[in-house]
Amino acid sequence: xxxxxxxxxxxxxxxxxxxxxxxxxxxxxxxxxxxxxxxxxxxxxxxxxxxxxxxxxxxxxxxxxxxxxxxxxxxxxxxxxxxxxxxxxxxxxxxxxxxxxxxxxxx
Amino acid sequence: xxxxxxxxxxxxxxxxxxxxxxxxxxxxxxxxxxxxxxxxxxxxxxxxxxxxxxxxxxxxxxxxxxxxxxxxxxxxxxxxxxxxxxxxxxxxxxxxxxxxxxxxxxxxxxxxxxxxxx
Numbered sequence: 001x002x003x004x005x006x007x008x009x010x011x012x013x014x015x016x017x018x019x020x021x022x023x024x025x026x027x028x029x030x031x032x033x034x035x036x037x038x039x040x041x042x043x044x045x046x047x048x049x050x051x052x053x054x055x056x057x058x059x060x061x062x063x064x065x066x067x068x069x070x071x072x073x074x075x076x077x078x079x080x081x082x083x084x085x086x087x088x089x090x091x092x093x094x095x096x097x098x099x100x101x102x103x104x105x106x107x
Numbered sequence: 108x109x110x111x112x113x114x115x116x117x118x119x120x121x122x123x124x125x126x127x128x129x130x131x132x133x134x135x136x137x138x139x140x141x142x143x144x145x146x147x148x149x150x151x152x153x154x155x156x157x158x159x160x161x162x163x164x165x166x167x168x169x170x171x172x173x174x175x176x177x178x179x180x181x182x183x184x185x186x187x188x189x190x191x192x193x194x195x196x197x198x199x200x201x202x203x204x205x206x207x208x209x210x211x212x213x214x215x216x217x218x219x220x221x222x223x224x225x
Contacts, residue, residue: 034211036152043202043215044152050209087152091210094166098152 002026002090006099012107019075021102023088028068032092035064035073038101039084047086048073078104109133109214111203116219119193129186129203129216137161137181140206143188145199146218154212155201156188171197193223 003026013019023033031051036044046055048064051071061076075082083106088099115127127143143155156177158165165177176189186203200218207213 032210036212043218044212045215046207046211046213049207049211049213055207055213089152089212095168096154096157096210098154101151 001095002029002093002097004088004090004097004099006086006088006102008102009100010103010105012105013078014107015078015080017078017107019078019082019104021073021086021088021104023066023071023073023099025069025071025090025092029090029092031067032090033064033066033071034089034091035062036087036089037082037084038087044087075104109205111205111214111216113201113203113216113219116201116221118222118224120225121194121223123193124189124191125193125221127188127190127201127203127219127221129188131184131186131203131205134205136179136184141177141179141186142204142206142212143177143186144202144204144212144215145197146202147196147199150199153199158186190221193221195223197221198223 005024007022033051035048038044047058052064063074085101085103087101110132112130119125142157145155156167158177162179174192178187202218203216204212205214
């Protein structure tokens with residue numbers, strides 16, 4: 001199984017901050033990496049797919065990069081509605097797996 | 108618009124069975140692979156099972172293999188998850204999910220809570 005490791009597990013940030021979350025795969029997944037946002041009590045929402053493609057309707061302050069084993073999700077200027085938990089997910093292998101999540105909290 | 112509505116969750120004793128359903132609308136159901144993804148309380152996400160668009164191929168996570176069966180009825184636009192021999196650790200919200208244009212989880216239902224408890 002491909003293991004996905006996110007860091008940090010949680011972070012505190014202020015509105016307007018630039019936030020970066022990293023995701024590392026245990027083996028190369030080329031660019032089969034997706035990012036999701038989940039708010040409490042809600043289903044996750046797809047933000048970015050194939051590592052760097054922004055889903056239609058997602059604000060441009062979100063961006064993704066990386067390939068192989070190392071990936072990042074960047075929020076260029078954190079907004080109040082961005083406080084949530086973020087998950088990476090690989091779809092390279094038959095067994096699609098998620099990272100453990102990164103909770104973004106208000107400082 | 109794409110809609111996925113799960114049903115069938117509830118409280119069940121360990122060792123018992125439950126069947127979840129997901130009613131799909133707003134898209135051509137028979138054209139898409141479908142997934143079940145679960146989330147235990149306060150925990151992360153786990154894909155439980157996938158079924159091909161025609162229903163001929165499916166794959167389950169090791170954690171549920173031999174106990175859970177995914178199936179679909181394309182004439183009814185409905186996805187199912189038959190859960191047998193339930194364990195405490197199967198307690199979770201179960202989501203029905205449709206992929207987007209690529210290999211991702213794009214459209215999610217609202218989820219149905221399964222609680223396994225004596």
